[in-house]
């Protein structure tokens with residue numbers, strides 16, 4: 002299996018991403034780091050502990066990370082994810098505490114100790130990874146690639162121009178995108194294809210175990226806020242698309258492109274600039290996700306959830 006470190010801010014869709022990783026034989030989840038984003042970092046850590054309790058996997062180490070971005074104020078996504086960051090399901094209490102190392106130190110030691118290069122997946126503001134690369138550039142050769150959920154080839158959701166994770170820490174994303182590491186971007190243009198329709202939610206509920214029911218309840222709350230805030234008929238389940246890309250690369254089509262993030266911009270701070278048509282004459286630095294095989298995606302996610310719960 003492929004060694005993976007997951008950096009996240011659970012978060013309804015982060016929770017599904019985590020369960021997908023746990024339920025996939027091709028992935029060896031060696032640790033989780035948390036960040037502010039959908040909620041405070043303290044809540045993100047607690048929510049991660051509770052999801053691991055639900056999955057009965059308290060053996061996976063959790064390290065707490067950034068409470069805010071590299072510059073400016075923390076933006077919190079409670080208008081989508083509720084006061085806890087993961088409103089809706091009734092989750093068990095933690096079975097294990099987080100480790101005492103902070104996220105950056107845990108990432109550094111895990112990477113340096115790893116026998117083979119590790120895939121780093123980020124499904125929240127990418128602050129922890131930027132801090133790691135800035136203070137410990139020697140870990141670079143131990144990172145196979147960085148796969149992140151964030152940005153878009155088109156419009157945003159936090160602002161008209163910027164996607165939430167990119168908007169929450171543009172300076173951090175800039176550090177990662179200019180690091181020279183292999184990068185894959187899973188942006189809103191891709192994740193808005195991954196809708197949890199009533200049929201998908203019914204398949205979760207029909208599993209008839211606590212993990213399936215918790216996922217259905219997560220989608221219930223998430224669907225209500227997506228309907229209220231964005232007028233979506235079904236919620237886009239963004240974050241698991243990153244893990245799905247690792248488990249079955251054929252699910253997604255990619256285009257190599259120059260990718261940057263706007264850090265200035267009067268109205269466009271945090272917007273990603275994706276040069277799909279090579280207009281800027283800049284060397285490509287990322288693979289950008291374009292289309293999703295939606296049916297195969299849900300089969301993969303639901304099978305993994307069922308495996309975790311059974």
Ligand code: BDR
Pocket residue numbers: 012013014015039078081124125150158164165166239240
């Ligand atoms: C991203 O922001 C959060 O709301 C989700 O967890 C996802 O990571 C989507 O813009």
Ligand code: CA
Pocket residue numbers: 009010011012014015038039124125240
């Ligand atoms: Ca997230």
